[in-house]
Amino acid sequence: MSAIDETLMTNIEALLPFIKEIDRLKKVERQALIHNGGRRENSAEHSWHLALSVLVMSHASEQPLDICKAVKMALLHDIVEIDAGDTFVYSETSKKKETELAAIHRLTALLPANIGNEFKNIWMEFEEGISKEAQFVGALDRFLPIYSNVLNEGYSWKAHQISEARVVGRNKPSVLKGLPALWPIIEKMLTKAVQLGHLQKD
Amino acid sequence: MSAIDETLMTNIEALLPFIKEIDRLKKVERQALIHNGGRRENSAEHSWHLALSVLVMSHASEQPLDICKAVKMALLHDIVEIDAGDTFVYSETSKKKETELAAIHRLTALLPANIGNEFKNIWMEFEEGISKEAQFVGALDRFLPIYSNVLNEGYSWKAHQISEARVVGRNKPSVLKGLPALWPIIEKMLTKAVQLGHLQKD
Numbered sequence: 001m002s003a004i005d006e007t008l009m010t011n012i013e014a015l016l017p018f019i020k021e022i023d024r025l026k027k028v029e030r031q032a033l034i035h036n037g038g039r040r041e042n043s044a045e046h047s048w049h050l051a052l053s054v055l056v057m058s059h060a061s062e063q064p065l066d067i068c069k070a071v072k073m074a075l076l077h078d079i080v081e082i083d084a085g086d087t088f089v090y091s092e093t094s095k096k097k098e099t100e101l102a103a104i105h106r107l108t109a110l111l112p113a114n115i116g117n118e119f120k121n122i123w124m125e126f127e128e129g130i131s132k133e134a135q136f137v138g139a140l141d142r143f144l145p146i147y148s149n150v151l152n153e154g155y156s157w158k159a160h161q162i163s164e165a166r167v168v169g170r171n172k173p174s175v176l177k178g179l180p181a182l183w184p185i186i187e188k189m190l191t192k193a194v195q196l197g198h199l200q201k202d
Numbered sequence: 203m204s205a206i207d208e209t210l211m212t213n214i215e216a217l218l219p220f221i222k223e224i225d226r227l228k229k230v231e232r233q234a235l236i237h238n239g240g241r242r243e244n245s246a247e248h249s250w251h252l253a254l255s256v257l258v259m260s261h262a263s264e265q266p267l268d269i270c271k272a273v274k275m276a277l278l279h280d281i282v283e284i285d286a287g288d289t290f291v292y293s294e295t296s297k298k299k300e301t302e303l304a305a306i307h308r309l310t311a312l313l314p315a316n317i318g319n320e321f322k323n324i325w326m327e328f329e330e331g332i333s334k335e336a337q338f339v340g341a342l343d344r345f346l347p348i349y350s351n352v353l354n355e356g357y358s359w360k361a362h363q364i365s366e367a368r369v370v371g372r373n374k375p376s377v378l379k380g381l382p383a384l385w386p387i388i389e390k391m392l393t394k395a396v397q398l399g400h401l402q403k404d
Contacts (some may be wrong), residue, residue, distance in 0.1 A: 012262045012383055019255050020353065023237040026247045035225040045228045048250035052277050053221050059317055060214045068270035075254050075273075115261055126222055151222065 011112075018110040021142065028081045031088045032148040042088055043078040046144065050074040053140050060181060063132055070133040075136065076119055080104050088144065090162055090170055100127075119180040130179075139178025140142045142171045148187045154198030163200045164190050179200070213314075220312040223284070230283045233290045233358040235348040243286055245280040248346065252276040255342050263385060265334055272335040275328045278321055279343065282306050291347065292364055292372055302329075331379075341380025344373040345388065352391045356400030365402045366392050 024076035028043040051074035058067050078086075087096050108116035112142050126134045146167065149157050157167070167190060175183045193199040214299035230245040269392050278383035280288075287307035289298050306325050315336045328336045339366050348369065360367070369392060395401040 006285060012259070012387055015258050015262060016349075016387075019251075019257060019349070020255060023251065024351075025228075026236045026240065026243065026251075027240075034228045036229065037220060038229075041228065042247065044247040044250045044269070045244065048246045048253070048277065049221075049225065049228075049274075051250070051253060052224060055274065055277065056217050056220060056313065056317060057214070060217060068273070071270070071273055072257065075257065104339075111258065112261070116256060147218075147221070151225075173384065179214075185218075187213055189233075 014112055015115075018107070021107065021110055022079055024082045025079060028078075028086050029090045030086045030145070031160070033152045033155050034144040035148060035151045039093050043081050043150070047075055047078050050137070050141055050144060052079070053144065054137055057140055057179065057182075058136070060110070061136060061179060061182065065133055065136055069122065070123050070137050073133060074140075077126050077141065079107055080123070082107065088160065089142070089158075090160060090166060129174075134180075135174075135178035137178070139175045139182060142174045143179075143182060146171065146186055146189065149191055153196075154193055157193075157199050161200070163202050164194055165202055167199065214287075216314055217317075220309070223309065223312055224281055226284045227281060231290050232288045232347070233362070234347045235354045235357050237350060237353045243350070245276070245283050249277055249280050252279070252339070252343055252346060255346065256339055259342055259381065259384075263338060263381060264383065267335055267338055271324065272339050274324050275335060275339045276342075279328050279339065281309055282325070284309065290358075290362065291344070291346050292362060292368060298328070319322075331376075334380075337380035339380070341377045341384060344376045345381075345384060348373065348388055348391065351400070352395055355398075356395055359395075359401050363402070366396055366402050367404055 018026070023045040025047070026042050029040045030043055030046060031040045032046070033039065034041050051071050054070045054074045055067065058065050058070065073183065080100040080103035084096065084099040104120055107122045111119065125131055129135060129138055145156070149155060169184070173182060175186060189198060194201055195200060210379045227246040227249070228244050230240045232248060234243045234248070236243050253273050256276050257269065257347070260272065267388050268283055282302040282305035285308065286298065286301040299345065306322055310322045312318070313321065328339060331337060331340055347358070351357060354377055373388070374385060374404060392401060396403055
């Protein structure tokens, strides 16, 4: 949890290009709306929301988590969208992997190697989705846009004609892996959304 | 770093009101622009930028830091603005403290007590500005809007007729406390901004 690096202490300026570059994530629009509507969410504010949700929901995790690592994952998980753009969770995405991999290399190369490699490894770990932290953050990353739709009358579901069956098919496996106790709550939300006409059944 | 709480595991729903409520921080506008201009920054995306800057710049800290705590501070430091709004760093702010204190009580009361108290304590520690993490995060919180102005031709400095002397007076003490090696770099930036006509001298 502590960091002293004598060689870097003299070279703060080497850290600035990355801090400048990541600002561009604030311009990447997602399909989700912010909860009180009005405009689409961007990936920077989504990442903040996810990181804070990780802190909160970690208290509901059935297994112990390295929370600090999970929060770092949340902060870093979308930075590749600066180059690759946001991919809607229901899209077919043949070239996504490739573009995002190139992006993580470009972005982390802006940093001194030790920090760049740490960030790259955290991002890779999230992408692989094998560690419990990756699965936990992944589950919440799926939950937030569902919750946004629930709170915004199914905005992006309607816009893309997404059915309940597709929401379940696309998200249930990830949620069950990372935070299984969340799934019944999502299921209740989806049932209600169908009843309200915010989500089509099939 | 690990969290298992048997009593909370059955009650994820108790965690949702907070996750819903904090979404409103995405609607709080700051004086700073996002770096490539076009619109003002909101406090949610700023908090993400600050948290990631904390991760990066911790490598330049002269003293060991509890990075996980510092990142939590960055994520939480502005949530009170949901009720209190953003206060421009150069404003006179007689009632700010009071409003923000009421806000942190209201927001953390949305959470189960153990989590709410943890968040309140982290926010208070940042506000007090005594711990090394609070001072470090505070220094970067001052740096980012300066950097934004440097990258946006002094947008909010010009809009509010802020002089170099005021930027120095308002920010130098905080930066020197939290990350002293950053100050000479800021000083160079300010000198250049004056030369370019983006910042008035007095």
